[in-house]
Amino acid sequence: DVKVTQSSRYLVKRTGEKVFLECVQDMDHENMFWYRQDPGLGLRLIYFSYDVKMKEKGDIPEGYSVSREKKERFSLILESASTNQTSMYLCASGWNEQFFGPGTRLTVL
């Protein structure tokens, strides 16, 4: 059974903290994606990667960075968390069809 896993389902952090969200896929996909999902706004692409050590900005990269050191792992980093980054974060991998992880609901206080 194909799988995309995310390190946490729920996370609470304080303003200014550095936050790491981890995503691992077991399907040997080259493409991996990070989205955030907010009510009324749908899914918005933050960053994506089409190969190890390669990354491309999505539609809303400000305040985020990413790391792809290994093919199966794609990390999203919030350098200094802010309250407006409270959201559901979804990781996905795939070509054409995307496979999603269960999501991380991040609250920044």
Added chain:
Amino acid sequence: SQQGEEDPQALSIQEGENATMNCSYKTSINNLQWYRQNSGRGLVHLILIRSNEREKHSGRLRVTLDTSKKSSSLLITASRAADTASYFCATDYGGQGGSEKLVFGKGMKLTVNP
């Protein structure tokens, strides 16, 4: 924005009825996909239709694509309570460097009452 738009934003029907959801988009696409999201979970891929296809079926799902109108519809026949979820259309405009980005709509909420 290239974001697709689902219509209606919310739909409530009785079990056994058919549910139709529409998606409109703005520019030429390579393909259009539909995803389902159960409450608070990740998205699950339902069906993909390519720009040169007009209709596709998968089980109780039927998708149509009209590229001249830049619109697609998803029909769920004989709905079940388990179909209660949010549904998203996603358009693939093609990417650079081999990447395939999708642009998701805002989603629509389907409630199937038992």
